[in-house]
Amino acid sequence: DAGVIQSPRHEVTEMGQEVTLRCKPISGHDYLFWYRQTMMRGLELLIYFNNNVPIDDSGMPEDRFSAKMPNASFSTLKIQPSEPRDSAVYFCASSRQAVGQPQHFGDGTRLSIL
Amino acid sequence: AQSVTQLDSQVPVFEEAPVELRCNYSSSVSVYLFWYVQYPNQGLQLLLKYLSGSTLVKGINGFEAEFNKSQTSFHLRKPSVHISDTAEYFCAVTPARGGSEKLVFGKGTKLTVNP
Numbered sequence: 358d359a360g361v362i363q364s365p366r367h368e369v370t371e372m373g374q375e376v377t378l379r380c381k382p383i384s385g386h387d388y389l390f391w392y393r394q395t396m397m398r399g400l401e402l403l404i405y406f407n408n409n410v411p412i413d414d415s416g417m418p419e420d421r422f423s424a425k426m427p428n429a430s431f432s433t434l435k436i437q438p439s440e441p442r443d444s445a446v447y448f449c450a451s452s453r454q455a456v457g458q459p460q461h462f463g464d465g466t467r468l469s470i471l
Numbered sequence: 472a473q474s475v476t477q478l479d480s481q482v483p484v485f486e487e488a489p490v491e492l493r494c495n496y497s498s499s500v501s502v503y504l505f506w507y508v509q510y511p512n513q514g515l516q517l518l519l520k521y522l523s524g525s526t527l528v529k530g531i532n533g534f535e536a537e538f539n540k541s542q543t544s545f546h547l548r549k550p551s552v553h554i555s556d557t558a559e560y561f562c563a564v565t566p567a568r569g570g571s572e573k574l575v576f577g578k579g580t581k582l583t584v585n586p
Binding site for chain 2: 390
């Protein structure tokens with residue numbers, strides 16, 4: 358049973374460049390979440406989708422961040438233009454739409470903006 | 472709104488010693504509670520969850536947690552830890568109103584098991 362798959366695992370790029378992070382949720386899961394983890398701020402929820410529709414994007418830091426879910430098996434998180442303070446580990450998670458279902462996390466993308 | 476407080480940011484223990492990682496939550500509605508573990512360079516994995524019923528919940532790797540509604544706590548325990556338990560542990564809550572919505576996480580507790 359494949360878990361949540363994120364790509365790339367590591368990304369190093371220069372300030373100002375566009376960055377695209379990708380996520381494939383577990384098949385059959387209805388919810389998809391994007392998180393950011395840093396030493397200073399811990400684990401932050403950026404945005405989540407239900408059945409491919411964005412439900413809550415209040416955690417997206419600013420307009421430079423955007424997320425899409427064009428279909429049930431794929432989502433992207435884009436940063437344009439990127440800044441050094443965006444350096445973090447970005448996690449994608451998915452879950453089923455049922456009472457008390459846990460979220461299943463991918464292994465994350467470690468992003469470094471130089 | 473919900474909030475989670477993990478009282479200890481770091482917990483060092485010796486191998487085979489017992490450990491308790493503390494978690495307190497705040498919520499005006501009933502909640503479901505979760506503990507996740509994060510090993511280095513990996514995502515979070517579910518350790519255990521409390522939805523209803525028995526307040527003592529057993530999870531993977533010998534961990535257990537006890538839900539205490541009056542003290543709004545959900546502390547994680549293991550009677551004898553191994554070196555391999557070294558990881559960061561996160562407590563999380565979500566409103567128990569049905570469906571799977573966003574989790575509110577604590578800031579995590581780093582458990583270091585020393586030989």
